[in-house]
Amino acid sequence: EYDSDGTPRIARVVKPIYGIQQAGRRLQRMLFAWLLDQGFAQLDDSDGCVFTRSHADGEILTIGVYVDNLQIVHSARLNGKGRGPDGCAYNAFMDRLAAEWDVVDEGPMEDLLGIEIEYLPSGSIKLHQTTYIRKLIERFCPDGYRTDASTKLPYSSTFLQSVADALAAPAGLHPELVKELQERIGCLLYAATSTRPDIAFPVQYLCRCLHRPTPALIAETDHVFAYLARHSSAGLTYDRPATRLSGHTDASWETAASTSGWVVQWQGAALHWGSRKQPCVALSTCEAEIIALSEGAKDMVYFRKLVSGLNAPEPGPSSLATDSQSARDVSYNPQHHDRMKHVQRRHFFVRDMVESFELEVPFVRTADNVADMFTKPMKNPNEFHKLRRLIMNES
Secondary structure (H helix, E strand, C coil), X not given: CECCCCCECCCCXXXXXXXXXXXXXXXXXXXXXXXXHCCCEEECCCEEEEEEECCCCCCCEEEEEECCEEEEXXXXXCCCCCCCCCCCHHHHHHHHHHHHCCCCCCCCCCEXXXXXXXXXXXXXXXXXXXXXXXXXXXXXXXXCCCCCHHHHCCCCCCHHHHHHHHHHCCCCCCHHHHHHHHHHHHHHHHHHHHCXXXXXXXXXXXXXXXXXXXXXXXXXXXXXXXXXXXXXXXXXXXXXXXXXXXXXXXXXXXXXXXXXXXXXXXXXXXXXXXXXXXXXXXXXXXXXXXXXXXXXXXXXXXXXXXXXXXXXXXXXXXXXXXXXXXHHHHHHCCCXXXXXXXXXXXXXXXXXXXXXXXXXXXXXXXXXCHHHHHCCCCCCHHHHHHHHHHHHCCC
16 A cells, blocks of 8 residues: 555554464563463473473473463373362463463363374373375375385385486476475475484485486385385384483495484484484594584483473483494594594584583494484385384384
């Protein structure tokens, strides 16, 4: 619209409403201040969206905030009406919340952002994306998908060659496939980073070719979809008995940029994992492994802070294993200076954490290194599924 002089008018937002950019931040500022007034403490060192409150009788009340969703973890035993024992902290908090905010109690959490939560009879909790995966299959494989033995793995035997050919091809060779490939990989990324570490490696590799799609890469995404359809109900199962944090790292030394892989596990299953192209050219396998170790160390240190804030502190250094004896040695001692002096200081973060007794770096055999599946294609389906069971805690 224009005023009488022909000058364009600008609309000023008087009150933030749902959907505009500052609405989420305004809600956060109000909600966080309210939670602090209720006696909750914010996990500033690890996750500022998690709040905990201590109670003299040992009752647990922890709240996770995601925009306008509250996920409440508590120890109160609820009845059929969703109420705890008389006088419990859970009841008092829910009453205060309902009195001061317009809220809907949806009961036990069954899903969040496409991630489904299943409560097992053993007391374990399983996170999976079965419904999300089935929707992907319907969308991208309307004519059906392959069911042959090759789909036991999330990549074909020619996967690396297909990626190499795409990267070597001239840019703009198949412009009609750009959007399709990006849509496919974008959807796969959400599964790969949420509950499906078993497809993290192929999805990460395919991301390198987003600007150079080829029919062969479309076929590779079809292969991943076929694999997911074959194992649509797979997910992460977290056990009830208390366990310690543990992690594994690995690297695939390559001519150009190597690949780092790491995974941090807690309560039997993976908490976080990564498969990433290294930002520099490693001149040796030891250097590539050190870079991977430092990436895993950053995640491990973060989760040590998180579990400490949740009143489950690690009693000593956390284990971050590697199958490289030389990388393990360098993590403890600055030896081989002439061979390692060119390595950037930030890649020796793991050494700092070892010296401060945050981490320990044990050596494991390659066959026992579960991070191996994040750095390279595996040829043996049995070995792949063995590692998948260990990482995702499948029975």
